[in-house]
Amino acid sequence: MNVLITLCARGGSKGIPKKNIKPLNGKPLIEYSFKIAQSISKIYDNAVIELSTDDQEILDVAKAIGLSTKYNRPGYLATDSAGKVDAIKDLLYYSERTYNTKFDYVLDLDISSPLRTTIDIMNGFSLMEKNTEALTLFSVNKANKNPYFNMVEETNNGYFFLSKNGGNTTLSRQTAPKVYELNASFYIYNRKFFDLNLNGVITNKSIIYNMNHVCFDLDHLIDFEFMDYLLTNDKLGFKIE
Numbered sequence: 001m002n003v004l005i006t007l008c009a010r011g012g013s014k015g016i017p018k019k020n021i022k023p024l025n026g027k028p029l030i031e032y033s034f035k036i037a038q039s040i041s042k043i044y045d046n047a048v049i050e051l052s053t054d055d056q057e058i059l060d061v062a063k064a065i066g067l068s069t070k071y072n073r074p075g076y077l078a079t080d081s082a083g084k085v086d087a088i089k090d091l092l093y094y095s096e097r098t099y100n101t102k103f104d105y106v107l108d109l110d111i112s113s114p115l116r117t118t119i120d121i122m123n124g125f126s127l128m129e130k131n132t133e134a135l136t137l138f139s140v141n142k143a144n145k146n147p148y149f150n151m152v153e154e155t156n157n158g159y160f161f162l163s164k165n166g167g168n169t170t171l172s173r174q175t176a177p178k179v180y181e182l183n184a185s186f187y188i189y190n191r192k193f194f195d196l197n198l199n200g201v202i203t204n205k206s207i208i209y210n211m212n213h214v215c216f217d218l219d220h221l222i223d224f225e226f227m228d229y230l231l232t233n234d235k236l237g238f239k240i241e
Helices: 029-041 056-064 084-099 118-130 191-195 221-232
Strands: 003-008 048-052 105-109 136-142 152-154 160-162 180-190 206-210
Touching: 003 029, 003 084, 029 048, 029 056, 029 105, 029 118, 048 084, 084 105, 105 118, 105 191, 118 136, 118 180, 118 206, 180 191, 180 206
Parallel strands: 003 048, 003 105, 136 206
Antiparallel strands: 105 180, 136 180, 152 160
């Protein structure tokens, strides 16, 4: 199975300055994703790890931990409005030309969400291999809030109602449909996804991998501080790379 493992690290993070290389429990954030990428590359034949960045400082830090690349992300794919799927597609096409191969899957490891294990990803690949029609898989956790039960939204006249009730006002926490939240940790793309010119990872043929442990991404500085505390004090309850 040919797998391209992508690490996308755009410079210019606004919420957490220099997030991708900011130290987390003594290591630059990008190192966690690189380490698990190395672990996965030893499991699957012909796996290749590639970095996509537009930032020289990120390139320097990545090189220092053993991750180097000749790929340069184009400027138009490094703006705030650029879509990540487009960035991954450009890296995929570059890698297929460089290595003279066509990959079966693309595994994208989101640097900002490192709380995943090798087993998580292996299980994700197992689900994709069993469902040959699936175009994408993305990691999730069971949502703490449920739009069928305890999430509301505003109407045009200023009143509020359940976001989704399906006409049923008697749903309880136990009877409401299960919903999940993306934790942004990893995504698996079937290669044929990129031939369909789709813009987003969620398609009409997407499946999920539900993590049975805590996982969240780093959007704000408080998220970073909380994750650093969990790692520094060994509070996760499981081991990451």
